[in-house]
Amino acid sequence: NAGVTQTPKFQVLKTGQSMTLQCAQDMNHEYMSWYRQDPGMGLRLIHYSVGAGITDQGEVPNGYNVSRSTTEDFPLRLLSAAPSQTSVYFCASSLKGEGGYNEQFFGPGTRLTVL
Amino acid sequence: AQSVAQPEDQVNVAEGNPLTVKCTYSVSGNPYLFWYVQYPNRGLQFLLKYITGDNLVKGSYGFEAEFNKSQTSFHLKKPSALVSDSALYFCAVRPPNTGFQKLVFGTGTRLLVSP
Numbered sequence: 006n007a008g009v010t011q012t013p014k015f016q017v018l019k020t021g022q023s024m025t026l027q028c029a030q031d032m033n034h035e036y037m038s039w040y041r042q043d044p045g046m047g048l049r050l051i052h053y054s055v056g057a058g059i060t061d062q063g064e065v066p067n068g069y070n071v072s073r074s075t076t077e078d079f080p081l082r083l084l085s086a087a088p089s090q091t092s093v094y095f096c097a098s099s100l101k102g103e104g105g106y107n108e109q110f111f112g113p114g115t116r117l118t119v120l
Numbered sequence: 121a122q123s124v125a126q127p128e129d130q131v132n133v134a135e136g137n138p139l140t141v142k143c144t145y146s147v148s149g150n151p152y153l154f155w156y157v158q159y160p161n162r163g164l165q166f167l168l169k170y171i172t173g174d175n176l177v178k179g180s181y182g183f184e185a186e187f188n189k190s191q192t193s194f195h196l197k198k199p200s201a202l203v204s205d206s207a208l209y210f211c212a213v214r215p216p217n218t219g220f221q222k223l224v225f226g227t228g229t230r231l232l233v234s235p
Contacts, residue, residue, distance in 0.1 A: 111164040
């Protein structure tokens, strides 16, 4: 298993540009999430999905869109990049559980810089 | 509001000595608690979790954590530190009755183990 994969690893954008961060998992996990990691702030949840066709907002959703057409893929779209979106982005997946306490598996991250 | 505090930005310990990384939480009800580790340029990896039961939880790589309800703490410990344990450690809590797995992360503690 490749686990959770993310592309690209690095990206530089200009303000106002759009792009899509790709995330895929091959573990047949129902749950997938996108986080951003900023210095001194830990990880914050952007969007999440509990299954194909179902997505919802997390703590910091503004400026981002997601969709989930398949179990495997969960792309994150930046509509019009802003310097405040400079961050490291992590995708994560986990099994669905009744208690919601299954551990999450994280991808290697995408480091995004917006100029 | 639900929150997690990691009061130390960095913990320094000599190889072979015991280590403790502190975490306290503030949630209503009985939380689910997690520890994750992040090595340089990698995604987070699950270490251990507390759901219910024995207050001492054992996890990967010889780590353990003690849940203390009265002190609302979940400190990470290891009897004998290794240089390879040097990494960034995150405590996270899933508040009860929040659905999905909306983890709230602490800001992280950098562990530096010196030879």
